[in-house]
Amino acid sequence: MPSEFDLIQRHFTRATRHTALAVGDDAALLQPRTGMQLAVSTDMLVSGTHFFADTDPEDLGWKTLAVNVSDIAAMGAEPRWAFLALSLPAADEAWIEAFARGFFACADAHGVDLAGGDTTRGPLTLSVTIIGETAAGEAVTRDGGRAGDDLWVSGQPGLAALGLAALQGRTRLDADGRRACIAALQRPQPRLALGRALRGVASAMLDVSDGLLGDLRHILERSHTGALIETAALPLARLLATGADPVLCRHCLLAGGDDYELLFCAPAARRDTVRALATKLELPVHRIGSLTADSGSIHMREADGTLAPLAPNGYDHFA
Amino acid sequence: MPSEFDLIQRHFTRATRHTALAVGDDAALLQPRTGMQLAVSTDMLVSGTHFFADTDPEDLGWKTLAVNVSDIAAMGAEPRWAFLALSLPAADEAWIEAFARGFFACADAHGVDLAGGDTTRGPLTLSVTIIGETAAGEAVTRDGGRAGDDLWVSGQPGLAALGLAALQGRTRLDADGRRACIAALQRPQPRLALGRALRGVASAMLDVSDGLLGDLRHILERSHTGALIETAALPLARLLATGADPVLCRHCLLAGGDDYELLFCAPAARRDTVRALATKLELPVHRIGSLTADSGSIHMREADGTLAPLAPNGYDHFA
Numbered sequence: 075m076p077s078e079f080d081l082i083q084r085h086f087t088r089a090t091r092h093t094a095l096a097v098g099d100d101a102a103l104l105q106p107r108t109g110m111q112l113a114v115s116t117d118m119l120v121s122g123t124h125f126f127a128d129t130d131p132e133d134l135g136w137k138t139l140a141v142n143v144s145d146i147a148a149m150g151a152e153p154r155w156a157f158l159a160l161s162l163p164a165a166d167e168a169w170i171e172a173f174a175r176g177f178f179a180c181a182d183a184h185g186v187d188l189a190g191g192d193t194t195r196g197p198l199t200l201s202v203t204i205i206g207e208t209a210a211g212e213a214v215t216r217d218g219g220r221a222g223d224d225l226w227v228s229g230q231p232g233l234a235a236l237g238l239a240a241l242q243g244r245t246r247l248d249a250d251g252r253r254a255c256i257a258a259l260q261r262p263q264p265r266l267a268l269g270r271a272l273r274g275v276a277s278a279m280l281d282v283s284d285g286l287l288g289d290l291r292h293i294l295e296r297s298h299t300g301a302l303i304e305t306a307a308l309p310l311a312r313l314l315a316t317g318a319d320p321v322l323c324r325h326c327l328l329a330g331g332d333d334y335e336l337l338f339c340a341p342a343a344r345r346d347t348v349r350a351l352a353t354k355l356e357l358p359v360h361r362i363g364s365l366t367a368d369s370g371s372i373h374m375r376e377a378d379g380t381l382a383p384l385a386p387n388g389y390d391h392f393a
Numbered sequence: 394m395p396s397e398f399d400l401i402q403r404h405f406t407r408a409t410r411h412t413a414l415a416v417g418d419d420a421a422l423l424q425p426r427t428g429m430q431l432a433v434s435t436d437m438l439v440s441g442t443h444f445f446a447d448t449d450p451e452d453l454g455w456k457t458l459a460v461n462v463s464d465i466a467a468m469g470a471e472p473r474w475a476f477l478a479l480s481l482p483a484a485d486e487a488w489i490e491a492f493a494r495g496f497f498a499c500a501d502a503h504g505v506d507l508a509g510g511d512t513t514r515g516p517l518t519l520s521v522t523i524i525g526e527t528a529a530g531e532a533v534t535r536d537g538g539r540a541g542d543d544l545w546v547s548g549q550p551g552l553a554a555l556g557l558a559a560l561q562g563r564t565r566l567d568a569d570g571r572r573a574c575i576a577a578l579q580r581p582q583p584r585l586a587l588g589r590a591l592r593g594v595a596s597a598m599l600d601v602s603d604g605l606l607g608d609l610r611h612i613l614e615r616s617h618t619g620a621l622i623e624t625a626a627l628p629l630a631r632l633l634a635t636g637a638d639p640v641l642c643r644h645c646l647l648a649g650g651d652d653y654e655l656l657f658c659a660p661a662a663r664r665d666t667v668r669a670l671a672t673k674l675e676l677p678v679h680r681i682g683s684l685t686a687d688s689g690s691i692h693m694r695e696a697d698g699t700l701a702p703l704a705p706n707g708y709d710h711f712a
Contacts, residue, residue, distance in 0.1 A: 094430060095532075095534065098535075098615065099468070099534050099535050099536075099599075099615075100432075100434060100464040100465075100467035100468050100535070100598075100599050100600060101432035101433055101434035101464050101465060101467075101468045101470070101523075101525065101532075102432070102433045102434070103430050103431065103432055103433075103468075103527075103532055103534075104430065104431040104433060105430050105431075105529065106425050106431060108427070111413060111422050111423065111424050112422065112423040112424075112425060112431075112524075113419075113420035113421070113422055114420055114421045114422075114423060114474070114476060114508065114509060114522075114524070115419060115420035115421070115476075115509060116476040116477070116478045116509055116510055116511050116520075116522060117478070117511050118478035118479070118480055118511045118513050118515075118518075118520060120480050120513055120514070120515030120516070120518075121515075122515065123480075123513055123514050123515045124513070145419040145420050146419075146420060148419035148420075149418070149419050149420045149422075151420070155433070157433060157434075157435040157522050158435070159435045159436070159437035159478075159520040159522075160437070161437055161439050161442075161518060189433065190433060190434060190435055191435055192435050192436050192437045192520075194437050194439055194442055194443070195439070195442050196437075196439030196440075196441065196442045196516070196518065197439070197515070197516040197518070199437075199439075199480060199515060199516070199518045199520075201435075201437060201478045201511075201518075201520035203433075203435060203476050203478075203522035204420075205431075205433070205524075206420065208422075210424065213414075213420075213422055215414065215418050215422075216417075216418050216419070217418075279419075280418075280419050281419060296417065296418070
């Protein structure tokens with residue numbers, strides 16, 4: 075059986091583009107560009123909690139990095155370096171090779187160097203720390219939302235949760251819908267170009283990993299605002315077109331996680347700017363409501379005008 | 394049961410000293426000092442592989458950070474920011490509180506900000522990424538060793554492995570020795586001051602996590618040298634004084650891991666400098682041999698003058 079060091083060497087050592095010293099010493103050495111701040115995020119994915127043990131390892135490699143790249147996108151920053159800690163039940167080289175292929179596909183797509191890591195024996199667990207750069211003061215945080223700001227979401231939230239429901243046999247989808255939903259679950263596309271374009275435009279931003287409403291609450295807490303959601307503005311049509319039950323579709327859109335779309339606020343005066351940059355990026359954005367002065371509350375306004383407060387129900391790993 | 398977010402908030406949110414934006418956004422924001430390079434390292438600790446499931450959580454919290462600080466020490470850098478990803482089988486608040494106490498004790502001792510992290514449900518697994526700073530070009534890497542350089546080790550390698558042997562019932566130790574050995578195992582002291590003092594003095598350096606000879610091999614590979622160990626110079630006396638079997642003591646010194654002492658090379662002309670800085674730091678250092686031109690080989694010279702090559706036997710997690 076190849077040793078740990080052999081496996082790391084063989085599959086995780088690649089030429090780096092912007093790393094002074096990568097894998098192979100006690101620490102990697104990185105040279106940030108002058109005047110840049112670092113944006114750093116860590117995510118841990120655990121077999122059985124975040125993914126099925128039999129998930130295709132190439133998809134898993136992609137997703138392990140993509141969810142971290144998404145955090146950097148949500149700051150409006152540029153991803154630069156990743157560090158991968160990997161606990162494996164056995165030194166299964168075919169699995170490691172496929173995982174590395176997916177991981178590096180995502181790294182190459184987004185200009186990320188794998189600059190270091192750790193491999194050990196244990197239950198299948200993947201932990202990535204990603205470091206991005208942003209000009210000092212330009213990062214888009216969660217705390218800049220103001221009452222009256224528009225509330226926007228990118229792309230198609232809900233697809234990944236529908237994909238999960240399909241894999242778990244909780245819903246039937248037509249063939250095209252099933253393919254799209256499972257792709258959204260297994261190969262999420264971090265919205266880097268959008269995040270970058272929204273610097274100086276969005277007042278607050280995050281990526282939706284745990285569900286739109288649950289993550290919205292983080293913006294509301296940090297920005298000391300409330301939110302009003304216009305249900306007629308929610309992008310439900312594509313979900314409904316998969317053939318899934320409408321109640322499930324709405325639940326997946328509002329409470330499903332794992333889409334890694336960007337949820338952001340922007341002053342109403344910037345509405346045309348947001349639309350223009352979305353058109354340029356060929357990525358739909360949906361204005362689904364607005365921030366309110368009623369701190370911490372979320373209200374839903376239905377198409378018939380009825381207004382109802384929402385009870386907290388965001389997904390929580392320990393709930 | 395408190396939610397994940399409550400637990401994180403309660404136990405892992407502390408005031409930071411040098412972090413622009415810490416826990417609570419998609420990413421932390423850090424401002425490196427002008428002209429500094431970053432040294433970044435990741436270590437993952439898995440229950441059952443790296444520690445016993447019933448390890449005192451406060452000790453575990455200390456050690457989880459200490460092993461990462463040690464990697465920064467081994468570069469001659471200054472630790473600054475840590476990111477903690479934590480997978481827990483249950484939201485056991487008493488355990489988390491004790492773990493956080495140990496973790497922050499180590500953070501406070503070494504000037505480290507906990508700047509971000511992730512908490513999830515799963516088998517007990519701890520992954521830390523640490524970021525340190527060093528003036529560009531000043532880091533001490535593993536590749537600068539030259540034939541003729543002295544080979545040094547700090548402190549008392551072997552204590553932690555003896556402690557592990559005692560906990561596993563593989564040896565009896567006297568009471569004082571047992572206490573010292575278990576403390577070395579559970580509360581390793583990163584050699585930050587020594588690492589920093591060796592900038593510009595040591596030609597190559599690493600921290601001994603997997604065993605002195607196994608880790609020495611990493612220096613030899615990167616420096617393209619061999620090594621000659623003078624067994625009479627090995628610091629065995631303190632290990633023998635615990636009452637353990639001499640063969641076990643020698644094995645623990647040469648092949649035991651987890652001490653996090655610094656193993657380093659320095660030109661013979663710097664011998665007095667090394668001794669002087671060790672005296673100033675009140676940390677013993679031992680000159681245990683030298684680098685040779687016989688690339689990749691390790692020879693042991695016994696007290697009687699006999700010289701024998703060593704077969705590879707460094708500890709390897711997958712061996």
